[in-house]
Amino acid sequence: MTFAxxxxxxxxxxxxxxxLVHLFDRRRPRPVPFGAISFVLKSQRxxxxxxxxxxxxxxxxxxxxLLAVPIALARPQFASAQGxxxxxxxxxxxVVIDTSLALRWKDGxxxxxxxxxxxxxxxxxxxxxxxxxxxxxxxxxxxxxxxxFERARxxxxxxxxxxxxxxxxxxxxxxxxARALDESPLPNRRLVLVSAFTQSSLRLEVxxxxxxxxKGEKLKPEVVLRDVAKGREVLPNRAVIDARAxxxxxxxxxxxxxxxxxxxxSPEPQKDVELRLEVNGEVVSKGxxxxxxxxxxxxxxxxxxxxxxxxxxxxxxxxDSLSEDDTRTLVVTVPKELSxxxxxxxxxxxxxxxxxxFTEAALSAPGSPVRAVTRDADAAxxxxxxxxxxxxxxxxxxxxxxxxxxLAAFVDAGGGLFIGLGDRVDPDAWNARxxxxxxxxxxxxxxxxxPNAPDAASRSARLEQVALTHPVLQPFTGTAREGLLSVRFWxxxxxxxxxxxxxxxxxxxxxxxxxxFIAQRKGKGRVFVFASSMDRDWCDLPIRTAFLPLVxxxxxxxxxxxxxxxxxxxxxxxxxxxxxxxxxxxxFARAPSGLEVPLTPTPGVATVSGGPLPEPGxxxxxxAKGQALASLAFAATLDPAASDLSRHGADALAGWFGEDVVKxxxxxxxxxxxxxxxxxxAVAVVAFFFEGVLLRR
Amino acid sequence: xxxxxxxxxRLTGVKVxxxxxxxxVLSGLHKSPHQGQSVEFAEHKEYAPGDELKHLDWKAYxxxxxxxxxxxxxxxxxxxxxxxxxxxxxxxGTAGLSKLDVAKVLAATLSHLLLRQQxxxxxxxIAGGQFHEIPPRASATHLQVLxxxxxxxxxxxxxxxxxxxxxxxxxxxxxxxxxxxxxxxxDRADALKRLLALRARxxxxxxxxxxxxxELEFPFDDPTxxxxxxxxxxxxxxxxxxxxxxxxxFGRFLGEVKDAxxxxxxxxxxxxxxxxLDQVLLRFLARRGGKL
Numbered sequence: 001m002t003f004a005x006x007x008x009x010x011x012x013x014x015x016x017x018x019x020l021v022h023l024f025d026r027r028r029p030r031p032v033p034f035g036a037i038s039f040v041l042k043s044q045r046x047x048x049x050x051x052x053x054x055x056x057x058x059x060x061x062x063x064x065x066l067l068a069v070p071i072a073l074a075r076p077q078f079a080s081a082q083g084x085x086x087x088x089x090x091x092x093x094x095v096v097i098d099t100s101l102a103l104r105w106k107d108g109x110x111x112x113x114x115x116x117x118x119x120x121x122x123x124x125x126x127x128x129x130x131x132x133x134x135x136x137x138x139x140x141x142x143x144x145x146x147x148x149f150e151r152a153r154x155x156x157x158x159x160x161x162x163x164x165x166x167x168x169x170x171x172x173x174x175x176x177x178a179r180a181l182d183e184s185p186l187p188n189r190r191l192v193l194v195s196a197f198t199q200s201s202l203r204l205e206v207x208x209x210x211x212x213x214x215k216g217e218k219l220k221p222e223v224v225l226r227d228v229a230k231g232r233e234v235l236p237n238r239a240v241i242d243a244r245a246x247x248x249x250x251x252x253x254x255x256x257x258x259x260x261x262x263x264x265x266s267p268e269p270q271k272d273v274e275l276r277l278e279v280n281g282e283v284v285s286k287g288x289x290x291x292x293x294x295x296x297x298x299x300x301x302x303x304x305x306x307x308x309x310x311x312x313x314x315x316x317x318x319x320d321s322l323s324e325d326d327t328r329t330l331v332v333t334v335p336k337e338l339s340x341x342x343x344x345x346x347x348x349x350x351x352x353x354x355x356x357x358f359t360e361a362a363l364s365a366p367g368s369p370v371r372a373v374t375r376d377a378d379a380a381x382x383x384x385x386x387x388x389x390x391x392x393x394x395x396x397x398x399x400x401x402x403x404x405x406x407l408a409a410f411v412d413a414g415g416g417l418f419i420g421l422g423d424r425v426d427p428d429a430w431n432a433r434x435x436x437x438x439x440x441x442x443x444x445x446x447x448x449x450x451p452n453a454p455d456a457a458s459r460s461a462r463l464e465q466v467a468l469t470h471p472v473l474q475p476f477t478g479t480a481r482e483g484l485l486s487v488r489f490w491x492x493x494x495x496x497x498x499x500x501x502x503x504x505x506x507x508x509x510x511x512x513x514x515x516x517f518i519a520q521r522k523g524k525g526r527v528f529v530f531a532s533s534m535d536r537d538w539c540d541l542p543i544r545t546a547f548l549p550l551v552x553x554x555x556x557x558x559x560x561x562x563x564x565x566x567x568x569x570x571x572x573x574x575x576x577x578x579x580x581x582x583x584x585x586x587x588f589a590r591a592p593s594g595l596e597v598p599l600t601p602t603p604g605v606a607t608v609s610g611g612p613l614p615e616p617g618x619x620x621x622x623x624a625k626g627q628a629l630a631s632l633a634f635a636a637t638l639d640p641a642a643s644d645l646s647r648h649g650a651d652a653l654a655g656w657f658g659e660d661v662v663k664x665x666x667x668x669x670x671x672x673x674x675x676x677x678x679x680x681x682a683v684a685v686v687a688f689f690f691e692g693v694l695l696r697r
Numbered sequence: 698x699x700x701x702x703x704x705x706x707r708l709t710g711v712k713v714x715x716x717x718x719x720x721x722v723l724s725g726l727h728k729s730p731h732q733g734q735s736v737e738f739a740e741h742k743e744y745a746p747g748d749e750l751k752h753l754d755w756k757a758y759x760x761x762x763x764x765x766x767x768x769x770x771x772x773x774x775x776x777x778x779x780x781x782x783x784x785x786x787x788x789x790g791t792a793g794l795s796k797l798d799v800a801k802v803l804a805a806t807l808s809h810l811l812l813r814q815q816x817x818x819x820x821x822x823i824a825g826g827q828f829h830e831i832p833p834r835a836s837a838t839h840l841q842v843l844x845x846x847x848x849x850x851x852x853x854x855x856x857x858x859x860x861x862x863x864x865x866x867x868x869x870x871x872x873x874x875x876x877x878x879x880x881x882x883x884d885r886a887d888a889l890k891r892l893l894a895l896r897a898r899x900x901x902x903x904x905x906x907x908x909x910x911x912e913l914e915f916p917f918d919d920p921t922x923x924x925x926x927x928x929x930x931x932x933x934x935x936x937x938x939x940x941x942x943x944x945x946x947f948g949r950f951l952g953e954v955k956d957a958x959x960x961x962x963x964x965x966x967x968x969x970x971x972x973x974l975d976q977v978l979l980r981f982l983a984r985r986g987g988k989l
Contacts, residue, residue: 035789
């Protein structure tokens with residue numbers, strides 16, 4: 001224990017006064033002859049024991065008063081709560097302020113407000129001759145301002161510090177701060193760490209910071225710990241730490257399911273925690289989760305969207321002390337309804353022999369956003385192609401020049417064209433009429449084996465390579481890939497080698513090197529060619545498990561909706577990379593608070609990137625003209641580690657920094673709020689009151 | 698005129714003080730009840746040799762021609778004894794007169810009144826275990842003897858009411874009025890009871906319980922060494938600490954004395970040393986119907 005005004009302790013000698021009065025009071029009582037002395041004697045005998053106790057209590061109370069008052073005036077302080085008293089002379093000081101997400105934790109006021117106060121208090125405690133600087137600590141600390149004596153500038157710097165959404169790297173910040181102190185000619189260094197001391201922000205398995213003295217010697221700086229959490233053992237928190245979105249075709253068209261992972265970071269279990277699913281800010285569904293102490297729980301909520309488009313989906317818990325991590329937002333692109341014209345070149349009353357039967361069934365499967373319209377060739381050529389998002393030519397004869405031109409114009413304007421071949425396709429006629437839309441000219445029909453041949457299974461052609469990186473084939477990994485590779489081809493069309501013009505992508509190659517799938521962008525549109533037939537005449541793809549997803553993804557790719565389904569996963573503090581359409585030129589991403597994050601093109605790649613992302617939530621991407629690019633909108637999420645508010649104990653911190661250099665100040669719990677001297681005064685007042693009561697009795 | 702202690706204390710001697718009180722008492726009585734001897738006719742009896750001739754009823758002889766003797770009630774005067782406690786504690790007084798002074802004045806006044814109506818009055822002093830008695834007589838010159846005796850009485854020794862009670866029981870063969878003036882500070886439990894037992898012997902007992910204002914109120918503040926006025930006892934106390942307990946004890950004592958007197962069918966009069974004594978006697982006489 002230390003005393004701010006130790007001279008007042010001499011006042012405690014006054015506590016001897018009652019004893020001295022008792023011992024040396026020789027006042028002669030006045031002798032009085034009294035007739036009724038018998039009654040005096042009786043009364044004295046009757047009250048003797050009570051009077052002895054009363055006198056003893058009076059003596060103790062008076063002594064207590066005379067002890068408490070001078071001790072209170074001496075302003076005692078416990079050693080564990082002592083301030084940053086400089087024991088080794090003047091020291092250059094760096095005040096490191098933690099800006100982790102943890103400091104947004106609130107109990108009335110936020111920990112960050114307390115951090116500001118603590119930092120200012122630390123500056124006030126410094127002697128005027130001590131140079132100082134302020135180090136706002138983030139995940140990637142910025143260069144530190146040089147040491148200075150101008151306190152106003154430092155106070156202003158503290159006011160400018162904002163709480164972040166990440167886990168600050170206190171180890172690195174302390175190192176940076178220690179290096180900043182190297183400039184000082186003073187022999188001593190001091191680091192003031194204002195933090196909540198969460199385990200995620202400060203790692204104790206690495207070495208503590210070391211500074212360099214004026215002569216180049218290594219110095220362990222004095223470390224003053226200012227705990228903004230006021231000694232709390234735990235900072236209870238729960239958070240949505242993950243969110244996943246996936247289509248749920250089993251629930252209908254445009255139905256999606258969202259799986260949220262909720263984590264309880266407190267030692268108390270939590271029951272029936274409400275989880276809300278919000279779409280564009282409107283609650284559409286609710287669920288409840290039970291959370292075990294320090295446990296995790298998942299909840300899946302589904303929603304069927306009325307229409308396609310880009311939507312923000314948020315999983316939200318009731319706000320707790322740290323509300324920032326109680327929501328998690330995703331931006332999903334719900335496919336719009338696609339209109340596809342199937343041109344059936346070989347209709348048949350027998351469904352399984354009909355050229356369009358399998359394709360129509362695949363496109364119209366439950367959950368598919370496609371509305372397929374099937375026409376035979378003659379009827380189809382009279383259709384206005386511009387009413388459709390894509391046209392599937394299934395084993396059709398070469399159309400007239402007029403239709404061919406209309407198809408070319410349709411593709412050029414952004415339509416998707418699928419070409420499935422068959423025995424109605426005459427390569428020469430097709431090359432002549434539809435050469436403008438074909439990625440490669442057709443050469444000749446090749447028959448690997450007759451379908452009815454006894455050795456058809458072994459001699460049929462098979463896919464040997466598939467471009468799994470292409471959006472259409474991305475899902476065909478693992479066993480799905482085997483399903484694709486096991487397709488048997490009996491007949492297929494060979495293509496001319498690639499000539500000049502726009503490059504085409506061969507997405508699948510048969511074992512003889514012939515292309516099976518060719519994709520190409522033409523103008524604003526896309527063309528996809530399948531070298532075999534879409535019925536069972538030339539291959540058995542339509543009865544393979546890969547057929548349905550393949551057809552649906554081809555339709556999606558042709559209409560441009562497949563790209564939109566790729567969800568961008570971005571994290572606060574990180575850089576985001578977006579892949580815009582060739583026609584899009586994004587300029588910046590606008591954060592929920594309105595902050596703008598510039599997006600710059602990545603050299604050599606058709607992507608743009610920007611960051612670090614300042615806050616969680618939905619970011620809208622805007623081009624240079626100020627037009628929002630809805631398809632590029634994305635959401636940034638928090639690092640789950642930032643939500644873990646587990647704290648280091650005081651002993652662990654003292655052990656890591658070194659018992660000889662560490663001090664704790666401020667935030668010392670209740671003692672800081674109610675100093676000892678106030679308790680002593682209170683004791684004196686109470687003792688005085690009781691002394692009065694005893695004297696009256 | 699109120700004959701309070703302050704006024705009487707300015708008068709010297711029991712005789713003067715008693716006279717002043719007597720005058721106060723007499724002026725306070727509306728009608729004197731003392732109309733000559735209390736001799737009343739009882740019956741006639743036929744003369745027989747040996748009867749006193751002075752009691753012959755000559756009127757009856759004239760009427761009946763026979764000798765009749767008039768017979769009367771027992772023809773004696775009232776005998777009263779003033780028993781004054783002259784123990785050490787009776788010397789205490791804070792209002793000008795000590796309790797003993799007050800007792801003397803009251804005894805003298807009552808004696809004066811009794812002799813004035815030709816009753817017999819005597820005085821008994823109890824002091825230091827001694828019993829000094831001036832027997833009751835009805836002669837007018839006896840008053841001076843009584844006053845001198847009272848005047849000479851000085852406080853001495855402990856209160857010994859029990860001895861006084863025994864002595865009185867022996868020396869009072871006839872029914873008498875016994876007026877007891879004391880503070881009754883006798884530690885023996887049966888002292889008062891034995892004194893009041895005189896009532897059982899057909900004596901008329903009147904108790905004048907003398908108390909001082911300081912004994913009633915205990916007006917002490919500073920630490921005080923209380924000295925006994927009868928023996929060597931002494932005690933140093935802080936009066937404020939025991940005041941409550943003292944008042945409780947003393948109040949209980951006063952109640953016990955009064956209750957004992959009432960239970961024994963004795964007159965009880967509590968006399969404060971600071972109150973007018975004529976008022977005390979008038980109150981006493983009024984309760985007895987205006988006569989002794």
